[in-house]
Amino acid sequence: MRSKLFFLLLISHCVFSQSNFEKAEKLYDQGKYSLARPIFENIYKENPSQIKAIEYLGDISVQLKEWDKALGYYQKLKNIKPNEANYYYKYGGVLGLKSKEGGKWVAIRLIGDMKESFEKALVLNPKHIEARWAMIEYYLQVPALFGGSEKKAQRYADELMKLSPVDGYLSKAHIDEYFERYKSAEKHYIKAIELGGSKNTYERLASLYKVKLHNSDKAKKILEQYQEKNKS
Template sequence: MKGEKLFKEGKFDEAQPLLENYLKTNSNHLRTLEYLGDIASQNKYWDKSLIYYKKLEKLKPTEANYYYKYGGALAMKSLGVNKIKALGMIGEVRSSFEKAIELNPKHVEARWALIELNLQLPAIVGGSESKAIKYSSELREISPVDGYLSLGHINEYFNRYAEAEVQYKRAILIGGSKICYQALADFYKNKMKQPEKANIVWEEYKNKSNKGIK
């Protein structure tokens, strides 16, 4: 299918009309619905993406990613509405991510989303550092790198910079990926206001990459 090929190449504007046309005669085609939902999300058309993801949930209620994507789109929509309306969406956002984890106990992205949700929300509407730490601990069991990165993020959020630095360094030690180095470099540059340390981190990453280590 040409629309699918264009989507995978990142040519979303070209893929969209072809996918929409295909959907006219294949209204329950899961991949096409998901591609169109993803394109709508990419373009920040949250209402449109929610329609596609909700249909996917109904067609295949055992697929964790559909609930994760629905929760993510709903969370993004909530940022653009008034506070009272946004608060009314939070329960469904949370339950969507929790459903993704229920269906796929090893779902990494849903736990990251719940960590962020618990950090950003005030306690009065369900925000909780202890819940964020709980999901971080679960991440560490599934993916130690994500566990350390998420705990670093939590500590950074609460301005516990010494502990955040420790966790980011642990992530580098066991993961060594660009994402790990990026987290530490951004932390030094944006929070510690130490761009020279950020540069050192990137130099270390480049040296390892050049040696073929990562």
């Protein structure tokens, strides 16, 4: 009888924990990060190896721009699952955000670990799309003195082209845009639209027209084309 009661209590606890997790997850999806956080924290306290709760806590810290907290959570994830590429990618991403906000000297201190994290993600998962995007941004933003290079950025764009042609064209357009080669960027964005046709591809071309070429009418027309194409 006692063992049966224990089993029922255990099942009840698991259901309650699952219910709390789903509630926190829903709050997170709604952008209510401050409300989701204490629920995930309680789940984490009850089970310090609950990977998904730790990841959500890291993601919430990123959304709230609490870089050191986010790094702490992602470091825990790397310790628990050292072969999971995405945790290295997220860790490197936070280092990038922290360096961007912290200024020149903070960036100099962090860029080595940032690059190492993205490269580790690619070693663990050679098909990791986001880590390649991160490396492209890294080589565009880092000064040449510290290894910045368009040639190296283009190399990762070429790799993206093989893994995902849409991402390949978008990344090449991004590089062109960075160096103010707007005509070439436009051609690559149009190619991405032809291949993928996602909202993201249209929005990137519209942004080029509006922000860089100061042509709001053309930007509006591109977005209208997307809406017309995707009428239900």
